[in-house]
Every structure is written in C-alpha cells, then in structure tokens.
Amino acid sequence: MLLSALGQSPNSVWRRYSVSEGALETALIRSGSGPRVPLDRSHPSPTRQGEKLMLASDRWQSPSFRDLVKMAAGGRVGEERPGADRRGPGLIVRPYRPGDFRRVRRIFVDGATELATPAFKRSARAPSNVRLLLASGGTVYTVTASLAWAGLACLAFLALVYLAGRELYAGYVRERLRTDMADIEGHYLKPPGAGFWVAEVEAEEEEEGRVVGTVGAKMSPGDPSSCELSRLSVDRRYRRHGLGARLTRKVLEFARAHGYRVCVLETTDVQEPAIKLYQKLGFCVRSSRPGPAHPILQLLTKVSFCKLELSL
Template identity: 35%
Template sequence: MSEVEISEYRDGDGPTVREIFTLGMSELVPGSFVHTLKQPLSQMLLMCTFCALLASSKSFLLPVLAVTLLLAAVRQLLVCWVNAYIDTCCNTDLSTIGETYMAARDACFWVAESEGRVVGTVACLPRDGAPDCLELKRLSVRRSHRRMGVAKQLCRTVSDFTRQRGYAAVILITSMVQTDAQKLYEGMGFRKVREFVGPGVASKLMNFTLIEYKLDLQKDHAEK
C-alpha cells in the first residue's frame, strides 16, 4: 500500500470529492433503516398492519406481503431522504469549494491522495455561535482505504490547522448510525457535547439523533 499524502484541494478535485461524499453518505441507508425499525412507532405500525389484515382476510399470506411492501416503502423513503441531503450538499458548499473553503478566512479543504488518486476528504471552517472553534466537516474515506489511518491523518490535519490559527477547539457533528466515526473521534480525544434530534419531519419521526463532539486543543496540548 503506497503512502497517503494530504494536500489542499485543487479545482480539478471537485468531481472526485463529490463522488467520495456521495458514496459515503449512501452508506447511511442500511443503518438508518435498522434504526427506524427499532422505533416503537414503526413496530406498532407494522404490528397493527399485520394483525388488521390477518383478522380481516383470514389469510396469512396477505399480511406478510403487506408488511414486506411496507418495509420496502420505508427503505425507499430513506434512500430518497439521504439522496436529497446529498444533492443539497453537492449543490451548495461542495459545488463552491474554492469559494466556501479555500478563499474564506480560517477555512480550508484537504484531500488524501494515494498513487495519484483522491481517496479521502476533510474540511473545516468557522461556525456561527462558536467563535473559539473551527468545525470539522466533509470527512469521508473510500471504503478501499479505510482502517489504514487515513481518517486519523485527515482529522489531525484539521486539528493542526485549527491550533495554528489560534482557535481553542475543533467541533463536529455526526449521526448515531455512524458508529465507526464515533469510535474514531472518541479514540482521538473528542468528547460528546450534546445529542439532539435532527431537523425536519423525517428526522423527528425516525428519532434520528445527531451527536456533537468537541476536541479541546489547549487541553490536548497541555497533556502532551
């Protein structure tokens, strides 16, 4: 495996960056589906549908088919929900990376390259309401290059940049279904600040929880 190099974003990286982001976000669908099925509201809906059809039709096959179709519909709705988020991101900051990250003060976007190919991304920028922090965003690594330390390199790049710019901490938001990401952040010293349900009706119906993490750089520096 060749060495991975971290470099600042270049204009030609745009399509690959959006591809990596899209692939990474698409992986949220299975976890979100399982999470949705664990919710009491979902279980009640499935059970009521099954029992009502079983009682009215006196057939076992009909309620089974109905529940199967309902599950397929739920999964498709989740696909549409994730795709809508991907489209929003790709049409906003990921379509204007040069302007949003590279030209803005105290912001930057990096790519991880292996054998001349972009295999990972990360960015940071100031966050409204947190004047002493920079927010880590758009961390994503190709599946083929995971568990090789690439994500850690990208996170360290952000923390070094944040420290150099005189900020006290790095903050980020991830979701409860991104368990690998949570393990990564906690292993690097990030601590949970809060948990909250995401915006929008779909998030509230799913009880889709977001988690905010914070890495205190001054404390980290003192411990070293």
C-alpha cells in the same frame, strides 16, 4: 518480508520501491555495497507490509545501484511530493486542488448515500417501528384472513422505512451539493481560517493519482474561536486503515495553528464507527437533536444529529 525501499535522487526527491528483503540484499551485493550500506530500521511503517529502509543517499547517486533496486522492486511505485503528509505507503494527505472537484463530490455523495442501509437496519429494530410493523401485519390479517397478505403488508412497511432513510440522506446530499460542495474553493479555501484536504493514492508511472478521502475545516458560524470539522469521507475500499484518523488530525493541527480553542463537528447517530473514532481522538458528545427532515421521515428513521466537541 516486503520492504519499502526509499532512495534520494540528486534533486532531493524521495523515490519509493516495494521490494522483498532477499531481492534488496541481492541488489546491495551486486552493487558492491553488501551490508556496508546503512539501512535505517528505526522508522517502522504504520502498515503491516513491513519496514521502511532508508538507503544511504551517497549510494543512491550510483545509477547502477538505482537500476538494481528498480529491478528488484519491479519498477517505480511513486515519489515523495514536497509538503505532502505521508504516514503510510502509497497514500498522502494534501491540500485540495481545483482538479479534485469531481472526485471529491463523488466520494461525498457515495459516503452519504450508503448510510441509508445502516439507517434502515437500525430503525427497523426500533421498538416503535416494530410495533407499527406488527400492527400493520395484524390489521391486514384481521381484514383478509390471509397470511400472505399480512406478510406483504409487513414487507411494504419495511420498504417504507428503507425509503424514508434513503430520502433522508438523499435530501442532505442535495442540500450540500447546492451549497458548500458546489463551490469548495469559495467555502473552504478563500475564507480565512478555513481549509480543505484530500487523501490521494500516489501515481504509478505516468498515471494520475486518485483521491480517496476528504475533509474540510472552517470557522463555526457566530463563534470565531471554534473550528468546524466537516465533509470527512473515505472511499470504502480504503477504510479501516487509519485514513479517517489522519484526516481528522490534519484538521486538528490546522485548528491549533490558526488559534482556534475548540473543534466541533456534527454527525448522525447512525455513524457509530465515526463517533467511536472521534471519541478515540478526544471528542465528546455534547448534544443530540432530531434532524431537519420532514416529521414523517424523522418518525420512521429515528435519526438524530450528534454534536461533538474537542477543546484544543
């Protein structure tokens, strides 16, 4: 079993070590503590990696014991940071800092542009596009009497549908990079009732921590009682581990603390996993509308924008 051992140093900074149960027991015995060292197993880790063990702080003052645990763990993994939200080993949610700018924009761009593929798969199955696909292939076959040319016509139509979806999201990204994502501090940190947070992988040794998730919140235009959640995005390598839910809850906690009555957000109907996540957290779909894209792009992609709402 893999355990997360945490010990408190004299300056009250918690240090984390990944260590096997057998290796930790060996360290305890060698230090002369054995089973007398209190191990608190009442706080299970939210991950599947094992349990969290809180080593007695008085024992942690012993340099020899610290060295033994480090040896058993194979080195330091990270340390707690004051004010950080930790609910899983190696990941924290903290307020945005200016040094995060480039990485935050990269996560946003990657998360938005990769939606072109699921948008294509969805729109290619739309009845109206299936009819257009068959019509284009049938027309070319009637004119040329060639199955090869008819097949090429169908492929060309599918390529057009894919490019339409790609352009739809690329246009959205360009617009956001010119507005709020061009000045995150000005849009999310300086205005009252607004905030921006990032999820970060903790630093190893002297290496810089890496941002792997983002979310923002601000007052909804024209409605001071409503908080708008936006820019929720998670690096694809860190998805399906509850990080999106953690970031969303961070915004909900912020909204309640600032007296908002409602939290709203808008997302495309292509993002079905995200919509299910929001609904699981209590959001309800209130309305749906066509996107602001060019009519031809809208015709081919069939993408709609869904507004979700949660009463706080």
